[in-house]
Amino acid sequence: MSGLLAQMTQSSQTRLEQARAREPEKALWARACDMPPAPPLRLSPEGFDVIAECKLHSPSAGDLSANTSDVESRVTEYACGGACAVSVLTEPVRFGGQLEHLTRAAQVLAPHNVPVMRKDFLIDPYQVMEGRAAGAGGVLVIVRMLDKSRITALLDCACMLKMFVLLEAFDAADLEIAREVLALRRSHDEKILVGLNCRDLDKLTVELSRLSELAHSMPQGFAPVAESGVNTLDDVTKIVSLGYRVALIGTTLMKAPQPRELLGKLLSTGRQTAMGMATRRLRIAKGEVS
Numbered sequence: 001m002s003g004l005l006a007q008m009t010q011s012s013q014t015r016l017e018q019a020r021a022r023e024p025e026k027a028l029w030a031r032a033c034d035m036p037p038a039p040p041l042r043l044s045p046e047g048f049d050v051i052a053e054c055k056l057h058s059p060s061a062g063d064l065s066a067n068t069s070d071v072e073s074r075v076t077e078y079a080c081g082g083a084c085a086v087s088v089l090t091e092p093v094r095f096g097g098q099l100e101h102l103t104r105a106a107q108v109l110a111p112h113n114v115p116v117m118r119k120d121f122l123i124d125p126y127q128v129m130e131g132r133a134a135g136a137g138g139v140l141v142i143v144r145m146l147d148k149s150r151i152t153a154l155l156d157c158a159c160m161l162k163m164f165v166l167l168e169a170f171d172a173a174d175l176e177i178a179r180e181v182l183a184l185r186r187s188h189d190e191k192i193l194v195g196l197n198c199r200d201l202d203k204l205t206v207e208l209s210r211l212s213e214l215a216h217s218m219p220q221g222f223a224p225v226a227e228s229g230v231n232t233l234d235d236v237t238k239i240v241s242l243g244y245r246v247a248l249i250g251t252t253l254m255k256a257p258q259p260r261e262l263l264g265k266l267l268s269t270g271r272q273t274a275m276g277m278a279t280r281r282l283r284i285a286k287g288e289v290s
């Protein structure tokens, strides 16, 4: 495991122990089950969506809070700009997050009918319950950090709480594990997206080429998500052409003084590309072009 993921596993473990000491799992489970349902994750029929991310700090970009006076207004901009979901970092050590940010984001986004996803380095179902109790409708699960039984335990917990999952891979080996885990879940009534994160966790650089190299290895039947380093309209055109259905975008949107406008442009660019591809497929099917 990379240095960053090892450090994040440690931070996650420490927070988990502290939280368990404050509230036993049974009480937390009851609280999570009592929450009103989160808005459902709905992907647009136009073929492209953005999960917009709220992260105040990142190990690669440093401080990202300059244009964000408060979490509520930033995530509201994202919802008004058309994000299908908002990802909220809750990791405090390297990403400037807190569980409280999730609670606040979920409260302001409920009337907009946009779900919030807990973005953290989760290692235990307890933390999925924490997410739901804070109002989240989804969670990130990072394949590289967990063995198969742990991944399954987190997916089972999310499924019981009717939360969607973004299952994140970094490379072909992770995708293979994801495929094996998912193959056993065909009968589950759940919503799972599979993400490919193209950030190199050791160098912290982005390798967009990984998105093209592994585009054909994404498990079938799950919306493929391009994660990290999607910054420009050209990047969006490229990933949609490769078959990605959703982009997870953080840094660029956090740096934007007007995220609503930027999101609108990213979405219309991606949707135009997707529509162009669909039209071409139709013409091929009809035998009009080869």
Ligand SMILES: O=P(O)(O)OC[C@@H](O)[C@@H](O)c1c[nH]c2ccccc12
Binding pocket: 053, 055, 095, 119, 120, 121, 168, 197, 227, 228, 229, 230, 248, 249, 250, 251, 252
């Ligand atoms: O800021 P970017 O390059 O747009 O990337 C967003 C997202 O992919 C990134 O924040 C991320 C993906 N997986 C993670 C896991 C933990 C923390 C952060 C992440």
